[in-house]
Amino acid sequence: MTEVASVLFGREDIRRRVQELGRTITGDYVGREPVFVTVLKGGAMFLADLVRAVDLPVEAHFMAISRYGGVAESMGRVQILLDLDVDITGRDVLLVEDIVDTGLTSRYLLSVLRSRSPASLELCTLLDKSVRRIVPLVPRYAGFDCPDRFVVGYGLDFKDRYRNLATIMQIDDLGALERDADALVPLLGDAAAA
Ligand code: IMP
Numbered sequence: 556m557t558e559v560a561s562v563l564f565g566r567e568d569i570r571r572r573v574q575e576l577g578r579t580i581t582g583d584y585v586g587r588e589p590v591f592v593t594v595l596k597g598g599a600m601f602l603a604d605l606v607r608a609v610d611l612p613v614e615a616h617f618m619a620i621s622r623y624g625g626v627a628e629s630m631g632r633v634q635i636l637l638d639l640d641v642d643i644t645g646r647d648v649l650l651v652e653d654i655v656d657t658g659l660t661s662r663y664l665l666s667v668l669r670s671r672s673p674a675s676l677e678l679c680t681l682l683d684k685s686v687r688r689i690v691p692l693v694p695r696y697a698g699f700d701c702p703d704r705f706v707v708g709y710g711l712d713f714k715d716r717y718r719n720l721a722t723i724m725q726i727d728d729l730g731a732l733e734r735d736a737d738a739l740v741p742l743l744g745d746a747a748a749a
Pocket of ligand 1: 597655656657658659660704705706707711713
């Protein structure tokens, strides 16, 4: 372990919580065939594990977005780079996010999806950084409450690195990581074992 980052949620914590979420979602959607929509790239790992924890005929679909500048300046407006190739009219849609921070991105995506007239629309996030919320948004399903720290791993990146960490790590010294984006590379193996 270095002082740049520390493990926030270990591999087993994540596995257990994803299984619990899967069971809850299975119970809530029983008799239906929900459409799970996630946003590349961060949500891909969570979605892959979540769909396998749900014992229903679910569909998994992806969107890709890019931001205009920072999240706050763009007020969450994003450019859709990859749109759904499925008609969600009348479907039960679950937006699956890796993290909800200010809430601006999720609010925008929910408004885009809602405009397509799904039968229902809910939000599931692995991490809920609720202390940073600037729009009133409460996910229907949340894996963990996340402290006000930058986090990486299990899909979440810093400059496209560290999505392949099996754990979720909080960055304790962001300045050090900004000076050297590869500072955590030596931890990839150790952290995966945690
Ligand atoms: P928002 O502020 O809720 O709109 O979140 C915007 C996006 O910022 C999220 O979808 C993530 O891609 C990214 N993000 C927010 N917090 C973190 C973090 O701690 N680590 C990595 N990415 C983050």
